[in-house]
Amino acid sequence: MENEGRRKFLGVCVAGATAAAAVAAGYPVFRYLAPRTGQGGAAKLVIPAGELKEGDAKFFEFAGSSAVLIKTKTGELVALSAVCTHLGCIVQWVKEKQQFLCPCHGGQFSTDGSVLGGPPPRPLAKIPLTVTEGNITIG
Amino acid sequence: MLKRLYRWLDLRIGVGEIVEKELTGYLLPRNINEWYSLGSVLLVIFALQVITGMLLMIYYVPDADKAFKSVTFIMNEVPFGWLIRLCHAVGSNMMVAVLILHMLSTLLMGSYKAPRELNWVTGFTLLALVQGISLTGYLAPWSQLSFWATTVATNSASAIPVAGPYLVEFLRGGKLVGPPTLGRFFALHAAVLPVVIAAFIGAHLFLLKRTGISAPPFGREGTATPFEAQQYHYQGHPGGIPFFPNYVLQDLSSISIYFAVFLAVVFFWPGMPFTPDAFVPADPFKTPAHIKPEWYFLANYQTLKIFPSELLGLSVQAAAMTFLALLPFIDRSPERHPLKRPVFLTLVIAGILLWIALSVWGHLS
Numbered sequence: 001m002e003n004e005g006r007r008k009f010l011g012v013c014v015a016g017a018t019a020a021a022a023v024a025a026g027y028p029v030f031r032y033l034a035p036r037t038g039q040g041g042a043a044k045l046v047i048p049a050g051e052l053k054e055g056d057a058k059f060f061e062f063a064g065s066s067a068v069l070i071k072t073k074t075g076e077l078v079a080l081s082a083v084c085t086h087l088g089c090i091v092q093w094v095k096e097k098q099q100f101l102c103p104c105h106g107g108q109f110s111t112d113g114s115v116l117g118g119p120p121p122r123p124l125a126k127i128p129l130t131v132t133e134g135n136i137t138i139g
Numbered sequence: 140m141l142k143r144l145y146r147w148l149d150l151r152i153g154v155g156e157i158v159e160k161e162l163t164g165y166l167l168p169r170n171i172n173e174w175y176s177l178g179s180v181l182l183v184i185f186a187l188q189v190i191t192g193m194l195l196m197i198y199y200v201p202d203a204d205k206a207f208k209s210v211t212f213i214m215n216e217v218p219f220g221w222l223i224r225l226c227h228a229v230g231s232n233m234m235v236a237v238l239i240l241h242m243l244s245t246l247l248m249g250s251y252k253a254p255r256e257l258n259w260v261t262g263f264t265l266l267a268l269v270q271g272i273s274l275t276g277y278l279a280p281w282s283q284l285s286f287w288a289t290t291v292a293t294n295s296a297s298a299i300p301v302a303g304p305y306l307v308e309f310l311r312g313g314k315l316v317g318p319p320t321l322g323r324f325f326a327l328h329a330a331v332l333p334v335v336i337a338a339f340i341g342a343h344l345f346l347l348k349r350t351g352i353s354a355p356p357f358g359r360e361g362t363a364t365p366f367e368a369q370q371y372h373y374q375g376h377p378g379g380i381p382f383f384p385n386y387v388l389q390d391l392s393s394i395s396i397y398f399a400v401f402l403a404v405v406f407f408w409p410g411m412p413f414t415p416d417a418f419v420p421a422d423p424f425k426t427p428a429h430i431k432p433e434w435y436f437l438a439n440y441q442t443l444k445i446f447p448s449e450l451l452g453l454s455v456q457a458a459a460m461t462f463l464a465l466l467p468f469i470d471r472s473p474e475r476h477p478l479k480r481p482v483f484l485t486l487v488i489a490g491i492l493l494w495i496a497l498s499v500w501g502h503l504s
Contacts, residue, residue: 028219032194036217 044139049131052077057093062138066090067127069138072111073098079127079138080113086120100124162383166376170358171386174244176393177237178347183394184234185340189333191227199279201325203318206281207420225405228412231273233401235435238266246466246487249475250353254374256467258350261343263464268336273433275328278321284414286421287430289324290316291440298449315423351375356475431502438494441501 045062047069052058057070059082066082070093080100082090089104099116100109108116113124129138148154158164167175198217200209213220242262245251251259278289293310297303312319351374380386404411416427432440439456446452462469470483477484 028222029194031218032220032223033197034218 044137047136047138049134049136052136055095055098057095059090059093062127067138068093068100069129069136070111076111077129077131077136078111078113079129080109081125081127083124084120085115085122085124086118091124158383162387163381165382166379167352167382167386168354168376169379170355171352171380171389172355172358173389173393174240174248175352175355176386176390177241177244179390180237180393180397181234181241182340183397184230184237185336188227188230188234191223191230192329192333194223195227196329201279201321201329203281203321203421206279206321210280210282221409222405225409225412226401229401229404231276232412232433232435233397233404234269235273237397238269239435242266243487243491247477247484248353248355249477249480251467252470252473252475253467254350254372255346255353258343258346259467260464261339261346265336265339265343267460268332268339270435272328272332272336273435275324275332277433278316278324279328280417281321281421282417283419283421283425283427284416284430286316286423287416287426288432289320291430292432292436293320295443295449295453298453300450317423349373356477434498434502437501438497441497441504444501444504 045060047058047060052069052071054071054075055073057068059066059068061067067079068082068091069077069079071077084091084102084104084107086102086105086107089102091100091102091107091109094101098111100113101107102109102118102120105119107118107120109120109124110116113126115121115123127138129136131137145154195213198209198213198220200206210224213224215221245259245262274289274292278285293307293316296310297307299306308314310320311317312323353374354376414431416430419427431437442456443449443452446455472480474480477487
């Protein structure tokens, strides 16, 4: 009976030590493989206003994802996420129609990001921007 | 729970039979000693090298322009990247060291003798392959050390008459060590050699299982059935100790001791695998002073320097290696106790001393 207890105690010790060793080895590997934080690109981006003509769109990387800045024919500036809300493809700017088209499944968005047609369930996410002294600050 | 899973598996695929045959029923000599567990230690080291190597490949870039930077990035930026890289670099040194100990124990206990000649030959091939994988991996960081060590190592092939200079160019993929060398060495290091080594380990273990394990020539009375050369015969050990749990425990304690030493080096002597030249990017126009190979190539390096002609130096090394590789076919007496083989023992000790002396000389010169 006493032997049984000792066996059980040793078993628990071995299991505990093994688990501790597994964690000690697993944690560095997990951290090594985990995506690096703070590497998603700048949280703020400055684009000179002169870079963009009316009716044009400019694609850029923002906070680790794709984004787009457009200047509508009326001169209004809009920054949007360029990731289609349907399955995550990057939308294209169709200059002639002044709207976005997702090449994957034909989703269509207007210049303010709202859905005009196709399967996307939500409008494109808006990104705040400010204009100061000819510079457009995004984010 | 485990018992139920065991029963479930046993009913379907007869796990019990495998356990009986390979684990509890696999009997080892009663007088088996600690040295026999070095094979298991080597298996663990190899597995660890494969795992850390795969992890390094995530961030390493095998391009001459980016290799050094990517290694620096692993060491300084990636969380625990230094740990993975050091484990890989220290592990390679330890693999050679443990391999040498494993072979020495085989030598001294005469386990290479009939019917185990093929175990020795496959084991010896593994030594050569491990040296090859160490050499090709050495170039990967594209540091001054890598670059010039590879220049010297590949250059020694030029001593071979007629084909030599062409062979060097073929090895390097160009007249000098350069980006093409990195490409082919990386492919050898990360794709070709690991597979070949794994295959040879498989063959080595297969041979071990077919011939049965050798009993040490000393200690308690042996249990081996005698070997007869007339027909195939598995050398069993009736009345011996079961592999599981008895010898597995020995394997585990040896592996634990190994890890203690290995991690002590990784944490307390992280500079062990590196010289200052390892921290300078490769510069093909600037040879650093006193470039030296890894410790396990120092004896070869010194031999090349001693002999007046490189060809002679290479031939002496080739002769020594061939002699060692064919040892089981040269040394044919059945006696295995080292003390009852005075000539052999003297030669082994003299050989070890010579190797150490050459290495020290090479290191100091």
